[in-house]
Amino acid sequence: MSVRIQQATFDPGAQLNAVHAANAGVGAVVAFTGYVRDYNDGEPVSGMYLEHAPGMTEKALGRIVEEARERWPLLTVEVVHRVGRLEPAEPIVFVGVASAHRQAAFDACNFIMDYLKTRAPFWKKEDTAAGERWVEGRDSDQQAIERWKR
């Protein structure tokens, strides 16, 4: 299990293979990669800056991963999230989950992303033709975690 916060870009394919290689008992790997879009809220975006809260971020992600491990039989979980300056089309986040069977891997990956979007202290600031702007949180992201509550 690992959580990494880094400025450097990464290769999502290599990350995916590493999740599988970590355990020979793996029957299923589900991975999500989020990328910087060149368009948001009706305007072209030429890049972004990702701020985080050092210390709090690692703790929040660690808790989310632990909660996922309590709910599903997971063999490996890898989370990579970038911070600092990012360009369009670059990867922002990777979540890779390995399990013996596919349903646990699908559900756990979805769960981790839903909670990362709403509970991990990262903030995006986009560059547009009109200048910089902070991205505002979406109600749809808040609603997404309701389905996991029990």
Place this chain on the structure above:
Amino acid sequence: MIRVQFFARYRETLGCDQDRLEWHEGLRCMDDVRASLVGRGGPWSVLDERNLMCARNDELCNLDEPVADGDVLAFFPTVTGG
């Protein structure tokens, strides 16, 4: 003493990334600290936002979370990572 950190848009609006407050018995919970800061007026009203999030000692919490002398608190806008 209580240390309060501000992130992202709040940090920019307030022009500082942290502040220190003398702890007293009137600061029972996060919301007391928030209200005390909002009471300064001007840009501090940003902490009145409906979607404000907060943390105590690096753990996300609610506004009714109790606070104690020596705590490191944080206020920040809704997170937008991923």
